Amino acid sequence: MSRSQRLLDLMQLLRRHRYPVTGAGLAAELGISLRTLYRDIATLQEQGAHIDGAPGLGYVLQPGFMLPPLMFSEDEVEALVLGSRWVAQRGDRRLGAAARDALAKIAAVLPPDLRDTLDASALLVGPGQPTVAEDGGLALIRQAIRSEHKLEIRYRDVGGAESVRTIWPFALGYFDRARVVVAWCELRQTFRHFRADRMIALADSGQRYPRRRQTLLKTWRETEGISTQ
Structure with a gap:
């Protein structure tokens, strides 16, 4: 492996870790010695990478460094x-x-x-079923997720029954035939999945929900037994 490729691999490895990772762990993943790792980290720091840490403490890459x-x-x-x-x-x-x-x-x-x-990429996307969810609704849902805002929705279930709910949207799943909002439902006091095309009306309440989006996502994954790998 060339040194330039090794430096790139080190940068990519640091990007995958949000918290400090030991030099020994980095060296093991890269298949290099600790001495080589310390030299490579020093090289990246000289090139402008904001890598915090020290031998024995671990290293973390601060955001802002752009790869050529x-x-x-x-x-x-x-x-x-x-x-x-x-x-x-x-x-x-x-x-x-x-x-x-x-x-x-x-x-x-x-x-x-x-x-x-x-x-010239030959990787193509095959045809899929069109969805009927309105563009404006999906844009509003994405904005609410980014802002961690509650949504007020009027929802029609598969049986045709309608209900009015306040939900905390924190994820949006894209499937071939549907777009599914993953949210905490205040009415049911648990996690629920809502098809976007069954939302008859929706509005951003302008109110932040009381838990962070990342926390809700983590708890939902644990509840559903979904791996983060």
Whole structure:
């Protein structure tokens, strides 16, 4: 492995850890010695990476350090293309336009050889069932999730019964035939899943719900037995 590839792998490894990780753990994952690891960390720090920590204490990468575009691998470029194409075809209009814009921005800064890889990617998204959820509703749901705001909804269940609820939305699942909001329901006092296309009306209450989105997501995963890996 070249030194440049090793430095890239180290950066990617640090990005995956939100909390300090020991030098021994990093060295073991990279298959290098501790001495080499310390040299590589010093090199990255000299290049502007905000890596906090010290031998024996662990290391953590602070946000803000941008990787040069040429450090994308071909596999990473294809993953970006495939993901963007999926969102462009299966997302609502605003999200689809954002995916296309993001891909165009990435293409604009890639070196020529990787730009060719992006343009010629043969990974395609197959046809899927169209959804009937309104674009404006999905945009409002995403904004409520980002803002950690309660939503007031009027909901029609599979049997046709309607109810008015206050929910704390913290995740939005994209399936071929439906978009599903994962939320805490104040009426039922538990987690519930709501199909976006069955929300007859919805409004942002402007009120923050009392728990953090990440905490709700973690608790829901534990309740449902969903792995975070």
